[in-house]
Amino acid sequence: MPAPFPRSSIELDYPLYALDFDPEDANRLVVGGGGGAGRSGVGNKIVRLPAVPFLVVLSTLTYLAQTVLETASNEELRVAGAVELSRDEDSVMSLAVGARRGKTTQLYAGVNSSPADVAKGTNHHLRTLAVERSKARASAGVATPEAKIVELSRAALFADPDADTYQRLLRVSGSVGAAATAMGKDPQIAVFEAATPRPRLKGVMELPREAEDLDILQTGDGEHQVAFCYKYELYLVRIGKANGEPELVFTMPDDHGERPQFRSIRYLSPEFILAVSNLPKRSGVLIQGFRLPSPGHEKARIAATTRVPGKISATALAVANLSPPPAPWAPAGNTQFLIAIAGTDASISLYTLEHMPSTVLNLLVALHPMYTLRGVHGQDNITGVAFSRFVAPKTHARAQFVKLASISLQKTVAVHSIPLIKHVDKQARRGKGPPRPVRYVVAMRSSAPSSWPLVLVLSVIVLFMAIVGQAVMEMYGKSEPIIFAQNFLPSWHGTLLSPDHRPPGFFENHVISKLAGGKAPTAGETMVLFEAEHPQAAAAGQLAKVLAADVHDSDVHGPARTWDQLGAEERRIWRERLRETGAWTQGMGESVFKGILFGQIAGAIGHAMAGE
Structure with a gap:
């Protein structure tokens, strides 16, 4: 595509x-x-x-x-x-x-x-x-x-570099720049003045470890701030007439020995910085927006976060402010940031992030994915990405774009022109004062992470729990059979039943299955229990009776009565005979006999007359 x-x-x-x-x-x-x-x-x-x-x-x-x-x-x-x-x-x-x-x-x-x-x-x-x-x-x-x-x-600029040292990182903001070493024995960051054709060194910072990335921002007239990171730590240092010492402002929390590692950082404003970190075992990329320390706070705080999914790691980061302030140190207003993250799978993931100013607390919101560019340089490694600086035109006659450039080890340069559209904040239309100026946002809308996967998983869990609960209730005889859990339970499950709660349909089928070999009536048919001659005894010329069950046929089985039509003695005899065959236990109760007819049983009348 x-x-x-x-x-x-x-x-x-x-x-x-x-x-x-x-x-x-x-x-x-x-x-x-x-x-x-x-x-x-x-x-x-x-x-x-x-x-x-x-x-x-x-x-x-x-x-x-x-x-x-x-x-x-x-x-x-x-x-x-x-x-x-x-x-x-x-x-x-x-x-x-x-x-x-x-x-x-x-x-x-x-x-x-x-x-x-x-x-x-x-x-x-x-x-x-x-x-x-x-x-x-x-x-x-x-x-x-x-x-x-x-x-x-x-x-x-570097102090006493060894033969392996080279300048891997370089950033310039206004009249000040910063460069960091790589491969050398003594990691350093050199800060220099860039106002003249020949840079003048302002200072060299010794680092305990090699900086993974750095950025610099002008924070006032003659004042700058340098941010650098390595592995799990983020540092800030003030640059001015007198340079400050590096201050540790954030440390990645340890999660059982596995922590994301900082890969790249970029300033969003004097108040916020954006960082991408690689998750352990190349399991994705973490994007975090940090609120930098302010009076009363010594550490940076997470203001926005999301994750780039996939088995990838980040290789490069670029950020564009689509409504930049007139000066780098000026506070950011309502604006959208466009973020590009190059991955080890030769993709570029595009995200948008909104900045909302407030008299109480400025916010970073809606850090959402916009689009993923795949195969920009084929399968070649992407070594860098960069956005052009966008400044809103005075007239809005032409279509506007922000350009995204990327490069690769395989000698290719690619530039994508991302369309922008005009946008007016809703709150600007409500006030009686002059309307706020038109600003630009990306024409392609970002999409918030869908809640459907979570809803689907929760629905499946609830459904599973409902099925399990219904099966348990049926097993204990506290509910009429709906899922017919008895068909999947072992034969001893009847011992778990409560005598006070009996599902007649379940035990009725159990009684019939014991005496009719699993034969069940179809719609409109009724089963009858009766005495039949034992096949082996009949072959030996002996007289023995067994209980059987079949679909009732008056011509074959003779007259039959319901359980309520039987006398007390007949009921007792049926209970004993059914218990002997293992088709009924006292825990089942007598309500299971409500849907079954009973034929004539030998000795029932005689016992009844003897009782009289």
Whole structure:
């Protein structure tokens, strides 16, 4: 089944590890990767691709190359510019697009220096590049925008890194960025100023373990906050004129030795952060929205949670605010967040989350699944996902989209354009004041988890308990047979019956089955009990009588009477004879005889006359 969103894709000539959208232009995307130092024939690159006109790519090869292209629609993706770095250096492992200054946009990339330089103790792992988009030039009647990519600086931010250390994580917010190490003996996070072409180090934090993911958010004028996680712990650290110490704000609770492990985090607002965690044994993904510590609260609290089902683990996370505030540190209003989670099964799960402001307590609500994109890159591993930044237009004449980009190890880039629609909050229509501005939400509605599976399970449980209860009541003689549990019970079940509660129909069938070999009357027929000659005794010329039961036929069995028509002595004789045959016990009571006719029994009249 094709995805319900327009899709464009392109295949490059190197593995892809990192991507990021230009925060000031949703039509610009940067991707990067490469084959690493000395790998046969595969270069290390950063590429810029235009998606109407879209995208930039950074790369590393033995020479500098530039390609300028454009896309004509949401279904076509082309390269707009590229820079190829030295084959002697490492792959591009992390990327972040910074602020625009005039005609140029700054890019930051994590690229290790050559092995020879690293062996000498020099590793300028953070590259700063500038992308300048020149005026369009006519070529064969087609306007083609050019993107010129040049390197501005290289910096080494980590303290005393070993030869295995590389920059795996990189995030930039405003004028401050943060980078984290991987593979090294001493895990670190370096915070730097990104306001100038040459980044200036603000501080290095030593970590007890390697950070699994990090994010940074500007919380005020000159104030930032860094969040990072590893394994079961979530930390925050304040960045300003004087940097704070990392504060542990949440620890995954231990559930008998098995706990979800943090995989990725993204800020939603200064008040909330979103995290995805992998459940043990690849049994699914946990999505949690955390309310960050506020005055009076030292720890983060869970504000929203749900689970991505399936035998998968998360590999990447992206979040888009569809109604971003004018400043990153401003409080969020009524808005919808769009969430993308890449899984190990080559799928991208899309969720929506609503933010509801209040004078008392802001809320995260309706964390619901929207759609799952499958086979975006075939069966290839998805190494990264990113959303374009959406800003509502001043006029609402055109259809609006938010773009979701994804990359894979198999050199492919895919961009889905997710349609948006206008939305006006209901409470905005009730007041007498000016109406609230129109905001945008995803056109495809999310669906809350259905309650039908729970209702069905509960219904089955209730039905089963009702059947068991009815069977027990029938077994103890406290109910008329409905499910006829007696047909499935052993012969000794009659000993459990209460003498005060007897289901006549059940025991009547029991009496008949003992004397008639299981023969039962059909509709309109009546069974009769009578004395018959014993077959073996008759063959030996002896006289012996046995009790039998059959459908009543007056020509064969003679006259027959109901139980109420029998005299006291006749009843006593019948009771004794039936008890001797094992067809009746005292616990059954005499009401079982109400539906049976009784023939003449030898000795009954004589005993009755002797009694007179």
